[in-house]
Amino acid sequence: MDYQKINLNSSILVLNSDYNPINICNARRAIVLLIKHKAHMVTEKVIRLIEYIRVPYSRLMRNHPTRNLIYKRDGYSCAYCGAKERLTIDHIH
Secondary structure (H helix, E strand, O other): OHHHHOOOOOEEEEEOOOOOEEEEEEHHHHHHHHHOOOEEEEEOOEEEEOOOOOOOHHHHHHHOOOHHHHHHHOOOOOOOOOOOOOOOHHHHO
């Protein structure tokens, strides 16, 4: 099972079915979505919903993941090479 790879203390990025970010949730919520087959795992820190969820624009702008939240989620290091200096958002993704 994919959800067994998730660290229970981590934050998980939730993407809509069209890959737009919706929210950041805790690992327990992400595991529930995976078990109920409402999402599938993209990476250990990212899940994608199977069905499209219409999110009102005002709510989306209020809760959108910011650059700092993405840096924090990844421990201020690159997921690919482990670099911790001169990070850009593209380098983190």
